[in-house]
Amino acid sequence: MALSLSKRKRPRLEDKQVAQKSKTEEEVFDRPTFLSLSKMIEKGIFDTLDYPICTGKEANVFRARSKDGFVAVKIYRTTAPVLKRMHKYMEGDTRFKGIMHNKFEVMKAWARKEYRNLELMRAAGCRVPFPIYCDRNILVMEFLGHEGVPYSTLKDTGSLNPQEDSNLILKDIAKLHAAGIVHADISEFNILMDDRGPYLIDVGQAVLLTHPQAEDFLLHDVENLVKYFSHHGVDADIGECLKKIRKV
Ligand SMILES: Nc1ncnc2c1ncn2[C@@H]1O[C@H](COP(=O)(O)OP(=O)(O)OP(=O)(O)O)[C@@H](O)[C@H]1O
Ligand SMILES: [Mg+2]
Structure with missing residues (x-):
């Protein structure tokens, strides 16, 4: 007879995966981020968030599905070690004047800057993903991949x-x-x-x-x-x- 879930000893790997999953959720899916994603879904920017493509130093990038295909959703985290790395780029940039010590404001300005940089780079004829939408610390852009698999x-x-x-x-x-x-x-x-x-x-x-x-x-x-x-x-x-x- 199969053991009930409560009596079954979970394997270590499973514990690790559960811990990793909740760590990702904790890191990016705070309530305001969740609300912002919901609003994007309401607006039809995308329909569902599928899975994380990558957990980078600064952000988590997800594949999402829209009625026209896939899009990439980059959600910036507001964690301290990341901000340290960003300082050398922010110093001397007037867009960050006065907000350098407010983690959330920095991430918001950073996501907006990435959106704007993508626009400028496309206009310059450079091969970068097409920027689709930006709100708070979330950037939505063209999904670079083939049949749903990222390059x-x-x-x-x-x-x-x-x-x-x-x-x-x-x-x-x-x-x-x-x-x-x-x-x-x-x-x-x-x-x-x-x-x-x-x-x-x-x-x-x-x-x-x-x-x-x-x-x-x-x-x-x-x-x-x-x-x-x-x-x-x-x-x-x-x-x-x-x-x-x-x-x-
Ligand atoms: N537009 C996109 N389409 C498909 N995949 C993408 C896209 N943008 C980013 N990715 C995936 O997400 C990964 C991380 O993206 P990016 O480098 O922008 O974020 P990051 O937080 O700076 O990550 P890292 O710290 O690894 O540099 C990329 O290596 C790539 O695999
Ligand atoms: Mg990177």
């Missing part, structure tokens, strides 16, 4: 044609620079790959060229790119890449 990061999937992909990313960085923007966190973790090449994602930290550290961020982006592709047979000079970027 993998460059880190996970690698590149079939490193020279071409490296050039495409460099071209996107140049287009952004010409439009007065620096991504400021380019790495193999923030690039998703489809058959036609790379997409830049995670653009909340992107800064305008007027930011006091914009040039340092640009150099760091190019260094990261050159370093990653140098391990995959692409020989590029950082100085030459910067020259090309500035020419556009």
